Amino acid sequence: MLRISPTDTPPAPMAAGQGWPLFSTAATRQIERDCARRLPPHQLMERAGLAIAKLALAIAPHAQRIWIACGPGNNGGDGFEAAAQLKAMLPHAQITVSEVRTPAELPSDAQISRDKARQAGVQWLHDAPVDLGSQDLCIDALLGIGLSPRPLDKASAAELRLLQLLAQVRQCACSVLCVDLASGLDADTGQYLREFAPGHIAARQARHTLALLTLQPGLFTGQGRDACGQIWWDDLGCGIAGTPGTTNPAAARPTAHLNTRSSASSSARPHDSHKGSFGDVAVLGGEGLGLRGLSMTGAAWLAALAALHAGAGRVMLALLDEALAQGIAPWPEIMLRRPAAQDWGQATVVCGCGGGEAVQAWLPHILSQAPQLVLDADALNAVAASPTLAQQLSQRAARQHGTVLTPHPLEAARLLETSTTQVQADRLQSCLQLARKFQCTVLLKGSGTVVANPRQQVWINASGNARLATGGTGDVLAGLIAALWAQDRSADMAAIEGAFRHGQLADRWPADRPFSASALAMRLGEQ
Numbered sequence: 277m278l279r280i281s282p283t284d285t286p287p288a289p290m291a292a293g294q295g296w297p298l299f300s301t302a303a304t305r306q307i308e309r310d311c312a313r314r315l316p317p318h319q320l321m322e323r324a325g326l327a328i329a330k331l332a333l334a335i336a337p338h339a340q341r342i343w344i345a346c347g348p349g350n351n352g353g354d355g356f357e358a359a360a361q362l363k364a365m366l367p368h369a370q371i372t373v374s375e376v377r378t379p380a381e382l383p384s385d386a387q388i389s390r391d392k393a394r395q396a397g398v399q400w401l402h403d404a405p406v407d408l409g410s411q412d413l414c415i416d417a418l419l420g421i422g423l424s425p426r427p428l429d430k431a432s433a434a435e436l437r438l439l440q441l442l443a444q445v446r447q448c449a450c451s452v453l454c455v456d457l458a459s460g461l462d463a464d465t466g467q468y469l470r471e472f473a474p475g476h477i478a479a480r481q482a483r484h485t486l487a488l489l490t491l492q493p494g495l496f497t498g499q500g501r502d503a504c505g506q507i508w509w510d511d512l513g514c515g516i517a518g519t520p521g522t523t524n525p526a527a528a529r530p531t532a533h534l535n536t537r538s539s540a541s542s543s544a545r546p547h548d549s550h551k552g553s554f555g556d557v558a559v560l561g562g563e564g565l566g567l568r569g570l571s572m573t574g575a576a577w578l579a580a581l582a583a584l585h586a587g588a589g590r591v592m593l594a595l596l597d598e599a600l601a602q603g604i605a606p607w608p609e610i611m612l613r614r615p616a617a618q619d620w621g622q623a624t625v626v627c628g629c630g631g632g633e634a635v636q637a638w639l640p641h642i643l644s645q646a647p648q649l650v651l652d653a654d655a656l657n658a659v660a661a662s663p664t665l666a667q668q669l670s671q672r673a674a675r676q677h678g679t680v681l682t683p684h685p686l687e688a689a690r691l692l693e694t695s696t697t698q699v700q701a702d703r704l705q706s707c708l709q710l711a712r713k714f715q716c717t718v719l720l721k722g723s724g725t726v727v728a729n730p731r732q733q734v735w736i737n738a739s740g741n742a743r744l745a746t747g748g749t750g751d752v753l754a755g756l757i758a759a760l761w762a763q764d765r766s767a768d769m770a771a772i773e774g775a776f777r778h779g780q781l782a783d784r785w786p787a788d789r790p791f792s793a794s795a796l797a798m799r800l801g802e803q
């Protein structure tokens with residue numbers, strides 16, 4: 277069993293950008309069939325139950341009261357099996373189970389495990405325990421990857437009971453261990469089915485999830501991170517292809533990879549190098565007060581500051597309001613330029629941060645000149661509003677000009693001519709769709725940032741937290757990606773690595789130090 281976390285070192289060498297393989301529900305089903313075929317009957321569920329029981333005791337080593345909510349399918353079967361195993365390990369503890377379905381309706385594996393739990397002396401409850409508050413651990417084995425949408429107005433008694441038990445699981449004050457994934461969450465998208473979505477952000481409940489056989493994308497993006505908490509993974513002894521240390525050539529292909537680590541430190545520079553060895557980053561953005569009375573120059577400064585601290589050899593900043601670009605820069609290392617004086621064909625360009633409306637006029641030139649281009653914020657909005665710019669953007673790949681788009685969900689929605697809800701409903705597919713549409717690398721921001729390229733490769737970033745949900749951190753990310761790209765990374769690797777470092781810094785931020793985007797930018801060099 278492994279703890280999946282950006283703070284732990286994986287058990288075997290795994291380069292940044294390679295990452296943990298993540299499998300869709302369909303691929304997981306295929307792997308499950310393969311494994312079941314190679315094992316004696318009921319073995320998989322026995323192994324699953326044992327793994328859950330062991331993790332339960334690791335999470336709550338002194339537990340005397342454990343409540344297990346068991347659903348109507350094999351996820352419930354895993355719960356029954358865990359109950360039986362826990363009772364054998366802790367004969368004097370109160371192990372209680374509430375179930376959704378009558379035994380006759382259960383799948384056969386689940387029925388066998390249910391009988392084992394009965395025989396082991398597990399206590400059956402009609403509802404949740406009356407003393408819900410005094411439980412030491414709750415196990416959510418209501419729904420796993422078998423979740424499917426269904427009309428709420430025609431809900432059966434069993435479906436209503438399941439929803440009621442889930443509500444009670446969410447009320448527990450103790451830690452919750454979810455079997456396979458949090459009930460009601462779609463394993464492919466990381467979104468709850470509507471009727472299962474909690475009414476509030478349930479960040480206060482300590483949550484763990486034990487993923488069985490495979491890791492799935494939904495655990496790590498969208499609503500998945502809050503829903504599942506700390507992720508653990510057990511391959512149930514089956515060895516999954518693509519995972520370090522295993523050789524099983526399972527036919528199923530991962531749909532994405534989870535990046536949990538950074539590549540080599542940026543401080544490892546050859547002696548025989550100079551500032552030209554580490555690339556030029558040129559930032560264009562920052563609408564001034566003059567145009568609409570909305571100053572956004574800070575955003576462009578943040579991108580430049582990030583590029584500087586992330587190790588770019590030279591950083592140039594061209595502000596869209598010339599009046600603001602006079603005098604000495606607050607950071608003298610950053611070279612101020614008039615937009616017309618900058619050679620946009622000779623640098624890795626960041627365009628759009630705080631660009632407002634003023635950036636539009638420059639986009640045709642930037643799109644045709646910049647060999648490596650990070651497009652952010654208002655540059656993305658301008659592309660979304662102009663079919664001509666959109667076409668110019670898509671044509672860059674054919675000229676071997678690289679582009680990284682860094683939209684947040686609303687910017688992505690504008691580019692895809694859809695809604696933010698639709699983008700968030702399937703973050704991986706939205707990101708892939710953008711990568712195909714514009715033939716470039718796309719980084720879709722938010723909890724569980726997604727990176728995709730037109731070759732259908734997808735990564736999810738494991739680092740980062742809601743500390744980043746403050747103005748300006750996206751500008752810092754754009755500058756960081758440009759600096760990594762200007763040095764020696766590919767566009768994909770700059771996006772993957774940039775997202776990871778950005779999030780990792782936020783994860784390691786000292787609790788007593790105020791967090792801001794500029795403080796973040798200035799600490800980029802510390803890693």
Ligand SMILES: NC(=O)C1=CN([C@@H]2O[C@H](COP(=O)(O)OP(=O)(O)OC[C@H]3O[C@@H](n4cnc5c(N)ncnc54)[C@H](OP(=O)(O)O)[C@@H]3O)[C@@H](O)[C@H]2O)[C@@H](O)CC1
Pocket residue numbers: 308312320321324347348349350351352354383418419420421422423424425426434435438455456457469488489
């Ligand atoms: N099989 C194996 O070898 C292994 C399986 N493993 C475990 O099995 C899990 C998968 O089991 P699964 O396929 O039975 O699906 P599961 O998640 O229990 O859900 C299906 C049940 O939920 C119900 N249901 C669905 N949607 C609903 C809704 N909206 N609202 C209400 N009810 C809804 C659905 O109802 P029905 O369609 O039958 O009416 C059905 O009864 C997997 O996550 C892992 O934990 C591991 O042990 C590894 C080996």
Ligand SMILES: Nc1ncnc2c1ncn2[C@@H]1O[C@H](COP(=O)(O)OP(=O)(O)O)[C@@H](O)[C@H]1O
Pocket residue numbers: 653684720721722723724725739740741742743744745746747748749750751752753778
């Ligand atoms: N809840 C969160 N968890 C993880 N990362 C987050 C969260 N909220 C925001 N972020 C990250 O913070 C950054 C915000 O970028 P963006 O929305 O463009 O802000 P701005 O335009 O103010 O710079 C992105 O990298 C995003 O992924």
